Amino acid sequence: MYLVDCRGLNCPEPVIQTKKALEEHASITTVVDNQVARDNVVKLVANHGYNVSVEQKERHYHIHITKGESEISFEEKLAPKGDYVILLTSSTFGSESPELGEILIKSYFYTLVEGDQKPAAILLANGGAKLSCVGSTVLDHLKALETKGVEILTCGTCLDYFQLKESLEVGTITNMYSISDRIAKASKVINL
């Protein structure tokens, strides 16, 4: 795997370097540090019909590209693997008993980590935003899911509201545009 390190570079440089590397190598990984570069590189390779997957490591995006035929559309390529997303608008599993809800949410995420059918993304909004922050009882599970390729996206407005912006421990901050986009593009949305 040939590595194209584009950290610290702004567009169009990451696209140009990726394009050049693909002229000589069949399989490369481009590393970028901003979303604009990520989306533009994915556009480039999707247009060529190459296989692409995006992995997020801390503040960097690792874009794995392999030449070869693929029939997947650009939108599907931008969405990570898996075809359903989980939307959590509360920090508990059910609302009848908060205490029980907390036990159940822990158990649910444990099952999710161990199971085969992982979602593409977990969207955390309203009270759900607390789950990805300091003090959450499911942090380890969420981290485990993230390392297995599940995107953990927490609503920025919600973090602001609960004054938790500095306390985010796992995944990335997102906005309503991305949340609605993810919901629209998922084959299934599970609202817990």
Added chain:
Amino acid sequence: MGPGTLQKVLDRLPSFKCPSLLVGPETGDDAGVFKIDDNLALVQTLDFFTPVVDDPYTFGAIAAANSLSDVYAMGGEPLTVMNIVGFPSCTLPIEVLGEILRGGADKIKESGAILVGGHTVEDKEPKYGLSVTGRVHPERVITNSGAQAGDYLILTKSLGVGIVVTSIKGGLASSETTQEAINQMAFLNKQACEVMIHFGVKGATDVTGFGLIGHAVEMAKASKVSIELYPNKLPLITGAIELARMGMIPAGAYQNREYFSALVEGSPKEEIMDVLYDPQTSGGILMAVTEDKVEAVLQELHQTGVSMSTVVGKVLPKGEKEIYLREE
């Protein structure tokens, strides 16, 4: 600067109220308009930016055309201009500055305005633009709040400038595409303005940093209407769509999309979306024309050399969203 970031700062400024201020900052219009007497109002604007092309003369011409455009968008006639210049005199030969200013001066001459002065500062990279003062009859000011339901929207230049400029930097734009974008950026909106005045157009704006959608949103908000844009009828710079597919999307397009997308309904193809949000340098005029005049306005625009002019949408009564993207 992105539209969201800028608005947060502007919201904290005190507002200036004065009966003579016909157009102030609140409506996000292209220029300020201040009434002197019943027959005369001043149109004032300022704009400058870093080079979009390598050739200094061409950059000067584009920057000047871009600055003058804000006066034209208000239906005004540019009278006097001043140069605003940032220049790294230690790292670039002074001849470069001479070429930038010469490109600007030629464009100012073409507009009929007079260069009366300017100001230059040391800067890490070149920056150039103009402060422009123009005049307009107080009752014939064209604003972005003048669009009415039923009007058709005509755009006078092709879209995709930001995508092409990004591609030029990356060495991916063909020479034809590059030349088409340059010609268009350096083209004055003077004729478009004269056609608007001739036909008594009330609502217009020029399409610049916020992209077609962003400026249409501002027009919709200011005019208290909704706007329908036809994604299948957009005038495009040759090759812009292919470059968009290659990922030559400027960061500004993503900022525009993030800021405005909540106000937009409809989802054309990804590359068309990229074009709709693409920031334009020295873009065309987006004018709202009553249905009975559309044909005549288009004909006169084409005859006076504004050849890319085309109908890109329609003004609707105020709906839930500001912008509806629907194929015509």
